Amino acid sequence: MKAYEKAIEKLILISAIVTTVSVALITVFIFKTGMPILLQYGVLDFITGTDWSPTSEIFGIMPLIIGTLAVTLGALIIGVPTGIACAVYLSEIASKKTAGPFKAAIELLAGIPSVVYGFFGLIVLVPAIRNYILPIFQKFNPDLNTSGFSILAGAVILAIMILPTIVSLSENAITAVPQEFREASLALGANKRETIMKVIVPAAKSGIFSSVILAMGRAIGETMAVLLITGNVAQMPGSILDPVATLTGTIAMEMSYAGPTHQQALFAIGIVLFIIIMLLNILAQAVMKKMGGVN
């Protein structure tokens, strides 16, 4: 028995070491490959440069950062309220019978490969933006034009992709709010809407918030779907109907044909992504801690 337990312990230890070492190796590798060009080109120039022309060895990734942020922010603007509303509906308003099929459908969404989302966007969303959304925008600004490949297309698809994360985690958080809070609120003469808005959602806010952070991580990291529908033009966008390139999309697209310096520059993009995600995690933890304090 003793030996058996020892062996298990060792096995777990080894798994932990393998995981940590893998992460460390990947980190070291990315930094080792990307760092030289970052230093040589200048970190500031690299990050703030607005021109990405790798063939002429000009590596300014601002357009890519803007592209990633615009698509992600758009996805959050569309996806977060929708997702939270959906979670509230499923946990507080719908009967168990109605909620069942909805939940199954949302879980199904999570299982669809991202390239399929991208393909759907390519076939349905991109033409729809060109044919139906553009005329609406042109009423306000006649000069506007678009091929359909755009921030908007990427944001909408990403919003759908992050829905399962937001809905299921938020729903768990809301369902976990003790019944006593609902009763206390209703017994004071609050109606259902007030109870949901002022007691239940606030009581579940740290769970909801962490679902949003996870969703944001997914949105920033998503490559394939976005690659297919944002147009991949590394330029500063003027409107949400303009095409953009994202950090991840650029790495995926250009790695296959990049020359040595270009390749290094792509790794340097990896470093930037790495740091953005790290900062996000730190921010999330800080905010969560602060929320936990009042909770």
Next chain:
Amino acid sequence: MEIRENEEKKFDIKGLDLYYGKFQALEKIDMDIYANKITALIGPSGCGKSTFLRTLNRMNDLIPGVTIEGDIRFDDENIYEKDYDVINLRKKVGMVFQKANPFPKTIYENIVYGPRVHGEKNKEILDHIVERTLKEVALWEEVKDRLNKSALGLSGGQQQRLCIARCLAVEPEVILMDEPTSALDPVATSKIEGLLGELALKYTIVIVTHNMQQAGRVSDNTAFFLSGKVLEVDNTAQMFSNPRNSKTEDYITGRFG
């Protein structure tokens, strides 16, 4: 029971039946609840005290499958009438639960929640309500310096008094209490008991308790429940010294099985 025509009835309950699905939890309950009195509900576990209490502010509406028959009149209006304003009922008939259930908000926010829901926005008035109600439950001195701290940081007894204050903040006429002291130590319990006497000057109180001494100490009238029926309801002193029903006597004296 003595006829007390001269006392104001707050609730007038006639022939109340309540079913959870097919299970009948309350049977043919007739009872009057008088204004500015403390009415204690006693009886063994599972006899329907909480169920009965929750019919008075229609909290049983939240439980699926509940059917209610009979008449509950509050200030002479049938509260189970189709268009009866439940929100208004719950504003007038507040409730304190067995387990203290402050919201995960600050002490201040807990108290102003009710008034805000009912439309009070004026900061000065809200501040005033907080001070008044916390003083009413004798909690003001203990918490006045940490109104903006989480209510969950309070002790169990303090939390329960906060819940009473939160209930008072909407200026109810009746307060329903379901074993409000069962989770508290003797010191916190006696604080709340002391409070009840004061509150009865302004409010009508209905309190469920398993503690016979407590019922004897604090209440004016007592109703004895047994398996969904009210066996006896009377003036507390009368019932405790001279119960009419032998089962009541057995229960009060602790001889009950």
